[in-house]
Amino acid sequence: MAAKLLKGADVAKEIREELKAEVEAMKAKYGVVPGLVTILVGENPASQSYVRAKQKTAHELGFYSVQDNQPADLSEDKLLALIDKYNKDPKIDGILVQLPLPKGVDENKILLSIDPGKDVDAFHPVNVGKLMIGKPDYLPCTPAGIQELLVRSGAPIEGAEVVVVGRSNIVGKPIAMMLMQKGKGANATVTVCHTRTKDVKFHTKRADILIVAAGVTEYVTGDMIKPGAVVIDVGVNEVGKTADGKRILKGDVAFEAASEVASAITPVPGGVGPMTITMLMKNTVRACKVHNNIKD
Numbered sequence: 383m384a385a386k387l388l389k390g391a392d393v394a395k396e397i398r399e400e401l402k403a404e405v406e407a408m409k410a411k412y413g414v415v416p417g418l419v420t421i422l423v424g425e426n427p428a429s430q431s432y433v434r435a436k437q438k439t440a441h442e443l444g445f446y447s448v449q450d451n452q453p454a455d456l457s458e459d460k461l462l463a464l465i466d467k468y469n470k471d472p473k474i475d476g477i478l479v480q481l482p483l484p485k486g487v488d489e490n491k492i493l494l495s496i497d498p499g500k501d502v503d504a505f506h507p508v509n510v511g512k513l514m515i516g517k518p519d520y521l522p523c524t525p526a527g528i529q530e531l532l533v534r535s536g537a538p539i540e541g542a543e544v545v546v547v548g549r550s551n552i553v554g555k556p557i558a559m560m561l562m563q564k565g566k567g568a569n570a571t572v573t574v575c576h577t578r579t580k581d582v583k584f585h586t587k588r589a590d591i592l593i594v595a596a597g598v599t600e601y602v603t604g605d606m607i608k609p610g611a612v613v614i615d616v617g618v619n620e621v622g623k624t625a626d627g628k629r630i631l632k633g634d635v636a637f638e639a640a641s642e643v644a645s646a647i648t649p650v651p652g653g654v655g656p657m658t659i660t661m662l663m664k665n666t667v668r669a670c671k672v673h674n675n676i677k678d
């Protein structure tokens with residue numbers, strides 16, 4: 383039996399259409415549009431392509447959007463000054479500093495310098511802390527996209543055994559935190575695996591919902607999945623290029639084999655990735671409303 387495909391790309395498109403209408407209404411009624419700046423330091427090709435996708439989406443939704451590219455050798459002080467400029471810029475509602483940053487730049491120090499009210503990635507410790515106590519202003523984009531896909535898949539999350547492979551600050555830790563909270567689309571029992579986990583398969587095999595964010599191509603094989611599980615593949619790994627130069631992407635899950643075992647699974651591409659970008663837009667619309675005291 384083949385698993386149901388959880389098409390993030392389609393869900394993301396629906397949400398973007400709602401956001402677009404919301405932006406048009408804000409513009410007509412209040413004369414404001416959401417402003418987003420994406421700061422990219424250096425020339426990492428994957429980062430360039432993600433940032434381009436974010437800018438393109440912001441543009442489509444009618445945002446004021448700024449793409450700020452900086453050289454790889456930009457000093458930490460100059461980056462801090464740049465962020466300070468956008469913190470003070472009333473046209474900017476959301477600031478995204480694309481990660482990873484070049485070596486020599488203290489990522490923590492940079493994330494701390496972003497105004498938490500403009501932190502549409504929700505990576506600032508204030509926003510991380512608010513998430514942890516169950517009172518978030520902004521949800522981190524990839525975990526928010528995952529949760530939305532899970533809710534729409536119709537799989538029960540409450541009481542479910544959720545296993546997350548990966549404990550990064552941008553995916554593994556926050557999704558684990560969100561799904562263990564008290565509340566709707568949550569109340570799960572969460573286990574987190576990482577490279578020091580003794581027996582990853584022992585855990586993944588027990589998962590009703592398996593979320594994989596390890597960054598290892600096709601790490602999860604069919605035999606690691608419980609029959610009927612819902613599998614969320616966060617991994618985006620470039621495994622080569624097509625003849626015309628397009629990136630060939632694979633996930634952290636061996637898709638074909640997993641589809642034979644799981645009840646539902648996200649494809650790569652077209653699964654979590656497009657949801658991430660759309661949640662960034664959602665956070666930026668929200669930030670704009672807060673900054674302009676718009677209540678509807």
Ligand SMILES: NC(=O)C1=CN([C@@H]2O[C@H](COP(=O)(O)OP(=O)(O)OC[C@H]3O[C@@H](n4cnc5c(N)ncnc54)[C@H](OP(=O)(O)O)[C@@H]3O)[C@@H](O)[C@H]2O)C=CC1
Binds near residue numbers: 656
């Ligand atoms: N679709 C989307 O929107 C997004 C996709 N991604 C993709 O998701 C993947 C993960 O990203 P990110 O969280 O930033 O990755 P990181 O490299 O920051 O973290 C990977 C995590 O996986 C764990 N891990 C790695 N190998 C194994 C293994 N063999 N067994 C068990 N655990 C392992 C690591 O453990 P340890 O801590 O012990 O090192 C670490 O916690 C990447 O492919 C990335 O491109 C990321 C963000 C958004």
Ligand SMILES: Nc1nc(=O)c2c([nH]1)NC[C@@H]1CN(c3ccc(C(=O)N[C@@H](CCC(=O)O)C(=O)O)cc3)C=[N+]21
Binds near residue numbers: 503
């Ligand atoms: N400050 C910051 N915020 C981030 O949210 C952030 C980041 N840094 N650094 C890197 C990761 C990675 N990430 C992705 C977003 C979208 C896709 C995505 O849209 N993927 C498409 C394919 C894209 C393609 O074709 O190249 C898909 O899966 O269908 C992937 C990965 C956000 N990240």
Ligand SMILES: [Mg+2]
Binds near residue numbers: 552
């Ligand atoms: Mg990382």
